Amino acid sequence: MISEDLAKDQVLRLSGLDYFPLEPKAAQELVLAAMDAKTDDVCKKAFDSLCHDAVRCPVPADIRRMVRVENDKLEAKPENPLKSSGPLCKTCQSNGYFKQRSEFIRCQNCGNGREFSQLLLDRLNKPTPKPTQ
Numbered sequence: 191m192i193s194e195d196l197a198k199d200q201v202l203r204l205s206g207l208d209y210f211p212l213e214p215k216a217a218q219e220l221v222l223a224a225m226d227a228k229t230d231d232v233c234k235k236a237f238d239s240l241c242h243d244a245v246r247c248p249v250p251a252d253i254r255r256m257v258r259v260e261n262d263k264l265e266a267k268p269e270n271p272l273k274s275s276g277p278l279c280k281t282c283q284s285n286g287y288f289k290q291r292s293e294f295i296r297c298q299n300c301g302n303g304r305e306f307s308q309l310l311l312d313r314l315n316k317p318t319p320k321p322t323q
Contacts, residue, residue, distance in 0.1 A: 191225055191226070191227070191228070192224070192225055192227050192228075192229065192230055192232075192233050193230075194221060194225065196230055196233060197221045197222075197224035197225045197227075197233065198221050200224050200233055200234065200236075200237040201217065201220045201221050201224055203237055203241055204220070204237075204240070204241065204244070204247050204248070207244055207245065207246055207247040208245060208246040208247065209246045209247045210247040211247070219250045220247075220248075220250055220253060222250070223250035223251075223253035223254045223257070224236075224237070224253055224257065226254055226257045226258070226261070227257045227260065227261065228261050228264060229264065232257065232260040232261055232264055233257065233260075235260045236253070236256040236257045236259070236260045237256075239256055239259075239260075240252070240253065240256055279297060281297050282297035
């Protein structure tokens with residue numbers, strides 16, 4: 191949860207919009223909704239999205255929804271499809287195979303890449319006929 195001061199600052203960004211609450215208790219509800227953000231950055235991003243093209247002041251449910259979306263982005267960790275992380279393999283650029291003398295060969299350095307069936311490897315390595323004129 192973020193500080194109340196940051197939440198108030200973000201809510202004040204909405205003060206120029208139509209239907210911004212004039213009652214302090216109503217404005218406090220907007221602040222409480224903003225305080226659901228897990229980090230300061232999440233709160234700022236949520237309000238950036240809300241302010242981008244807003245004409246009227248969002249209700250607390252809209253703020254909570256946008257904060258939840260940004261919180262979820264924070265928690266989502268992209269899966270690394272590569273078996274070994276770090277810099278790209280110098281042999282195959284971490285795709286698992288490289289071409290050598292018109293043949294695709296499995297990289298032995300990094301162990302990345304999909305498992306190709308022997309049939310697919312045979313098809314990839316089969317020489318292509320040259321067109322006759």
